[in-house]
Amino acid sequence: MLFPPMPLEEWQDTKQTLHRFLQIAGKVRLDQSPLRNHWWNVPFHLTARGLTSRPMGEETFFTIDFDFVRHLLRVECSTGQDVSFSLTDLSVAGFYRRLLDALASVGYQVRIAQPVPFDLADSTPFAVDEQHATYVPEHANRYWQILGQVSLVLEEFAGRSYAKTSPVHHFWHTMDIAVTRFSDRPAELPDGVDPVTREAYSHEVISAGFWFGDDKFGEPAFYSYTAPEPAGLTEEPLSPAAASWVPSGSSHLALLRYDDARASGDPRATVLEFLESAYLAGAHRAGWDIDSLRHPRAAAIEAG
Incomplete structure (x- = not known):
């Protein structure tokens, strides 16, 4: 089934535990990998069985892989x-x-x-956290299945643009999967911006992705945002009709609820329609050269 049901309340306990597992492995990746622009060295990538850290090390190298078919954590070394x-x-x-x-x-x-959780309500250090100990294999497997399905939709969306574009990757700190397009124009950031944010948003971006819900938004959803957010962004139309602009801190997200996408006649096409409308909204308001960044594939789709 494309986009199987995943109500947050059904797997909240497993999600809280698994999120911390991912953060632990992710912090190893952060420590052991060379820095890439926009922190592209940090996220996980999808595999046919789960997630991989990708190789880390120097003369010899190793990977950390989550296997959500057999429900194993595997460390493999080039030796x-x-x-x-x-x-x-x-x-x-x-x-x-x-x-x-x-x-x-x-x-x-x-x-x-x-060695503590990043941006989670309970910041108990990993070494002493015995409270989070729920792992339901069915829920972990479905989480990975959805990630894989969404990643392929994001790959198709990414292929419609000639813009500099990130890999489709899974961020362990927020537990979302995303792809980002760049205008190649440097972004104007306030003097007080922290180094992590300054590296992530050094240039104008329009990012698109999916997350499973959290304490702030209690259901899974597809999203897009433009950073820096241009004036008048929320006046731009979104498609399909179920999509909307929602506040997110001092800016806004374009948002399509996962269940609304699932309920449509063609969920994949619905998500692509949403992602394209959110991109065009941001690119138009930010003054991107939309025509030069459009791949002929996208132009053909728009022409029907």
Whole structure:
């Protein structure tokens, strides 16, 4: 089934645990990978079984992979060594210990600089978090299935543009999957902007993606935003009719609820329609050269 149901309340406990598992592995990736522009070195990528950190290291290298088919965490090294352990029946503290031990067993002594959750309501340090210990395999597998389906839609959307475009990647800090287009014009940022934000938004962007819901918005949804947000953005129309502009801090998101997309006659086409309308809204208001950035593939689709 394309876009199976995923109500947040049904898997909230598993999501809270899994999110912390992802953050632990993601912080290893942050520590062990060379910096890429806009932090593109940090996110996970999708595989046919789950998620991968991609190779890390120097002379020898290793990967951390989540297998959501067999529900394993696997560390593999270019020396031929590998170790894996089950994701089920583990607290966050247990996962934290097992992962660091697994890395040490293949020759990597890794130290996570800030071993606490990022931007989560409960900031209990990973090493002592025994409270988050729910992992329902069915929910973890469905999470990955949806990520894979959404990633292919985002790949199709990405292919409609000649703009500089990020990979389709899964951010472990916010647990969303996204792709970002750039105008190649530097963005004007306030003097007080932190270094992380300054690197992420050094140039004008229009980002599109999907997230599973959180404490602020309690259901899964597709989204898009333009940064910096141009004047009059929310006056631009969105399509389909179920899409809307919603406040997000000092700016706005274009938003299409996952269940609205699922309920349409053609969910894939509906999502692509939404993403295109949100992109055109941002590009028009920000003064991007829409025609020169449009791939002939997109022009053909628009012409019908």
